[in-house]
Amino acid sequence: MESTKKPNTTIAISQQDLKRLENFVRKKGLSKKEFITVSLDFFERTGLDPAKHESPKAELEKVIKRIDQIVAFIKTQDKETLRPSFEAIVSSEERIKNDLSKILKIEHFNEFIRGFNSFAMETKNSLKLLNQSNHNEH
Incomplete structure (x- = not known):
């Protein structure tokens, strides 16, 4: 059966960066290969650009x-x-x-109108009586 796995490649970095990388991956429990994959995933997912940000x-x-x-x-x-x-x-x-x-509320207004009508009727009746008594005197 033929393997479809692509061969690994190498990346050239300085000895100083290699030591930093080895210390970092050891602390995080990753292989260097896993670190590259995880880092690329992180930067793609977050949109952060380490050169700009x-x-x-x-x-x-x-x-x-x-x-x-x-x-x-x-x-x-x-x-x-x-x-x-x-x-x-x-x-x-x-x-x-x-x-x-x-x-003024409508109830008060209606009460006023009733009172006014009563007053008007009384006044009208009083005027009639007054007119009749004046008429009878003449």
Whole structure:
């Protein structure tokens, strides 16, 4: 049976980097080959470019700093805009409710009309009686 496995290749690195690599992979429990594969997977998955980006820690610190700025902005908006607006709305609502309680309501208006009609009828009757008594005197 013929093997479909491709032969390994070699990579030339300095003796100093070789020692660093050997120490690193020993600490992590990886072979040098596994390290290359895992490293490539990591950089492809995260999109980090070790030639352009600082350490992932520095990149995360930038993101955290930006998030902190956004949170500070939201807190400022809450303190300077949202809370005062909310308090103004609540205050206005209370004033409106208070003012509405003072406004003539339909029940009061109907009661006024009934009283006025009663007064008008009494006045009309009084005027009739007055006219009749004046008429009878002449």
